[in-house]
Amino acid sequence: MEHAAQFLNSTVVHMLVGLIGVIALVSVNALFLIWVERKVSAHMQLRPGPMEVGPHGALQSLADAIKLMSKELITPDEVDKPIYWLAPIVVFLPVLLSFLVIPFSQTMIIRDMNVGIVLILAFSTLSVLAILMAGWSSNNKYSVFGAIRSVAQNVAYEIPLLVTVMSIILMVGSFKLSDIVAAQSQTWFIFIQPLAFLLFITCATAETNRAPFDLPEAESELVAGFHTEYSGMRFALFFLAEYTNIFIASAVATVLFLGGWHGPILPGVIWFFIKVYALVFLLMWFRWTFPRVRFDQLVNFSWKILIPLSFVNLLITAFVLKLR
Amino acid sequence: MIELYGIEEKTYTLNLGPQHPSTHGVLRVLLEMEGEFISKAEPVIGYGHRGHEHMAENRNYQQFLPNMGRVDYLHALAYNQGYCMAVEKLLGLVVPERAEFIRVITAELNRITSHLLWFGAYLLDLGAFTPIMYAFDDREHILDLLDRITGSRLTYCFYRFGGVPVDLDDEFITGTRAFIQRLRSRWVDYDNLVTKNVIFINRARDVGLITKDQCVKYGITGPNLRGSGIPYDIRKSEPYSAYPLFDFEVPIGSKGDIFDRYMVRLQEMEQSCRIIEQALDKLPNGPIMAEKVPKRIKPPVGEVYQAVETARGEFGIYIVSQGDVKPYRVKLRVPSFANLSLFPELAVDTLVADLVAILGSVDVVIPEIDR
Numbered sequence: 001m002e003h004a005a006q007f008l009n010s011t012v013v014h015m016l017v018g019l020i021g022v023i024a025l026v027s028v029n030a031l032f033l034i035w036v037e038r039k040v041s042a043h044m045q046l047r048p049g050p051m052e053v054g055p056h057g058a059l060q061s062l063a064d065a066i067k068l069m070s071k072e073l074i075t076p077d078e079v080d081k082p083i084y085w086l087a088p089i090v091v092f093l094p095v096l097l098s099f100l101v102i103p104f105s106q107t108m109i110i111r112d113m114n115v116g117i118v119l120i121l122a123f124s125t126l127s128v129l130a131i132l133m134a135g136w137s138s139n140n141k142y143s144v145f146g147a148i149r150s151v152a153q154n155v156a157y158e159i160p161l162l163v164t165v166m167s168i169i170l171m172v173g174s175f176k177l178s179d180i181v182a183a184q185s186q187t188w189f190i191f192i193q194p195l196a197f198l199l200f201i202t203c204a205t206a207e208t209n210r211a212p213f214d215l216p217e218a219e220s221e222l223v224a225g226f227h228t229e230y231s232g233m234r235f236a237l238f239f240l241a242e243y244t245n246i247f248i249a250s251a252v253a254t255v256l257f258l259g260g261w262h263g264p265i266l267p268g269v270i271w272f273f274i275k276v277y278a279l280v281f282l283l284m285w286f287r288w289t290f291p292r293v294r295f296d297q298l299v300n301f302s303w304k305i306l307i308p309l310s311f312v313n314l315l316i317t318a319f320v321l322k323l324r
Numbered sequence: 325m326i327e328l329y330g331i332e333e334k335t336y337t338l339n340l341g342p343q344h345p346s347t348h349g350v351l352r353v354l355l356e357m358e359g360e361f362i363s364k365a366e367p368v369i370g371y372g373h374r375g376h377e378h379m380a381e382n383r384n385y386q387q388f389l390p391n392m393g394r395v396d397y398l399h400a401l402a403y404n405q406g407y408c409m410a411v412e413k414l415l416g417l418v419v420p421e422r423a424e425f426i427r428v429i430t431a432e433l434n435r436i437t438s439h440l441l442w443f444g445a446y447l448l449d450l451g452a453f454t455p456i457m458y459a460f461d462d463r464e465h466i467l468d469l470l471d472r473i474t475g476s477r478l479t480y481c482f483y484r485f486g487g488v489p490v491d492l493d494d495e496f497i498t499g500t501r502a503f504i505q506r507l508r509s510r511w512v513d514y515d516n517l518v519t520k521n522v523i524f525i526n527r528a529r530d531v532g533l534i535t536k537d538q539c540v541k542y543g544i545t546g547p548n549l550r551g552s553g554i555p556y557d558i559r560k561s562e563p564y565s566a567y568p569l570f571d572f573e574v575p576i577g578s579k580g581d582i583f584d585r586y587m588v589r590l591q592e593m594e595q596s597c598r599i600i601e602q603a604l605d606k607l608p609n610g611p612i613m614a615e616k617v618p619k620r621i622k623p624p625v626g627e628v629y630q631a632v633e634t635a636r637g638e639f640g641i642y643i644v645s646q647g648d649v650k651p652y653r654v655k656l657r658v659p660s661f662a663n664l665s666l667f668p669e670l671a672v673d674t675l676v677a678d679l680v681a682i683l684g685s686v687d688v689v690i691p692e693i694d695r
Contacts, residue, residue, distance in 0.1 A: 041453070041454075044454055045453070045454050045457035045458075046457055046458065046461050047457065141336070141338050145360065145676070148360075211451060211453075212451065212523055214451070222676075223344060223345060287453075288453055288454050289452075289454065289517065290451075290452060290521065290523050291447060291450040291451045291452035291518075291521065291523050291524050291527060292450060292451025292452070292523075292677075293523050293526070293527070294526070294527055294675065294677045294678065295360065295675060295677060296675065297526055297527075
């Protein structure tokens with residue numbers, strides 16, 4: 001009995017339960033977000049959106065997922081096969097791993113690592129690698145365009161993102177996500193660092209390749225960008241990763257700026273999800289309102305405006321902290 | 325890519341279309357690229373060729389009328405009008421005033437549908453998904469109105485030699501007035517969400533400049549010409565039908581960039597609304613068909629040219645009659661063909677994103693080019 005209790009308390013079991021939970025959360029959440037996106041876009045565009053499968057089309061994305069799973073996996077002749085096969089997996093794995101450190105509530109963290117924020121930022125960078133792999137191996141000019149754009153865009157937007165996060169880290173003095181949330185029990189950082197929040201949301205939109213920064217998959221220019229040659233479940237993995245990335249970006253923003261699980265009356269987890277979905281809605285709102293920026297404008301915007309601003313923000317933060 | 329084209333080669337070929345989301349139909353553009361910059365663009369046309377001009381030579385005058393709705397399907401009624409007017413000129417028919425008014429009202433409504441569709445599809449090219457839904461919502465109302473009297477929603481075949489077959493009813497008139505009110509209230513939304521949008525302005529300003537010289541050299545007409553600052557509109561410069569009776573302006577741009585062309589089209593919709601309102605106010609009573617229209621259209625020997633202003637520019641029709649029931653030759657001068665011929669010059673040294681933006685802003689209808 002004692003052994004069994006010890007076993008149940010062990011890290012291995014903790015990790016295992018956590019992983020299963022994460023996989024379940026990721027799939028359900030992605031299906032839900034796809035349905036939400038379709039509904040949000042529809043109502044913004046005077047349409048009802050999906051209505052047939054389930055009440056108000058709630059099961060539509062499930063039906064789509066089943067369809068995509070049952071489709072034949074087509075591998076075009078000219079592709080670089082190993083890389084072509086690997087890319088959808090490489091895009092999906094870091095997304096799963098990022099969930100390990102996200103604090104859903106005071107207790108609901110799979111691994112509360114002391115470098116949590118660094119881990120998430122590192123994993124989010126990996127998705128660029130997957131996009132580059134997909135674009136390059138597809139051997140399609142439109143795909144390569146998408147991949148090249150994606151790399152340039154991510155290099156440009158990662159810097160202001162990291163610098164912005166640094167200003168928060170300076171205030172808290174810890175990379176641990178739970179510490180960052182705990183530091184916001186009185187005031188959320190969005191009220192102390194509004195500029196940093198704006199910078200972070202802008203960069204996060206670009207990092208997740210969402211409109212108006214959706215250049216890697218700009219439909220009217222590049223057909224489907226880096227995933228032009230993908231179909232079936234491989235395409236679905238890119239799709240799942242995209243929506244999960246949005247969730248992660250919003251979750252990180254919630255942790256850094258919106259006080260994570262803090263909130264009155266309702267339990268912490270529910271507050272966390274309310275805040276995350278509010279941010280997701282904001283990102284969707286952007287997508288269905290703005291036209292797409294041009295590639296050179298996008299990169300200029302980052303190098304000429306966002307990066308100087310984020311450094312100014314960091315310096316001011318450091319200066320104010322030093323004075324105190 | 326490198327293996328295919330050789331490392332020493334600086335440029336490579338990109339095939340845009342004919343199945344590309346932004347070529348609007350079946351246009352294919354062969355691009356010679358240096359990185360993401362275009363060094364040469366070559367439009368390849370003819371995928372939608374149906375031989376309209378040849379068809380005209382093989383059927384009688386009435387039988388060719390439905391073809392006119394299928395050349396430029398977005399402004400079909402202007403084509404109807406051009407063809408009918410040319411044949412009427414050959415026959416020496418005088419169209420009653422009420423019929424002319426009905427023609428003007430329906431053709432202007434059709435012009436608004438064409439511009440609305442352009443507005444939506446163009447912003448879709450720029451990556452904004454939502455405006456097309458609003459534009460189509462507005463357009464739907466016009467289609468319903470035109471459906472009432474013409475019987476079709478897109479490829480109209482409504483005018484007849486000597487007039488129109490169906491009179492306007494009260495429901496159409498009240499519906500049209502209500503629609504114009506509604507469209508005007510929509511301008512506010514379009515202005516706030518699109519025209520004043522920073523991203524849109526950055527994409528549209530100083531991109532795709534067409535100079536006045538280029539316009540004259542390539543025979544550009546329509547909103548593209550007026551966007552460059554030349555106030556040439558067939559409705560004003562060679563007035564036809566009932567247009568001289570109405571008070572309207574010809575909106576022009578200053579620079580000739582995408583933004584100017586966009587603004588010209590938006591303002592033209594407002595001018596069309598003004599024309600329709602005036603026409604509804606002044607609508608005279610009387611017959612809608614000319615008397616003594618022959619059952620067998622057999623014009624005397626002669627030739628005729630008639631130009632009308634479509635949503636894309638000057639549509640000219642040239643008919644040679646040898647006194648037969650069939651025309652000897654019909655030549656269609658379509659605006660999109662001339663407008664597209666300038667495109668290779670505009671495309672040089674632009675990005676793919678701008679190429680798509682420029683192609684959209686020129687507003688070509690491919691079936692019109694292919695004929």
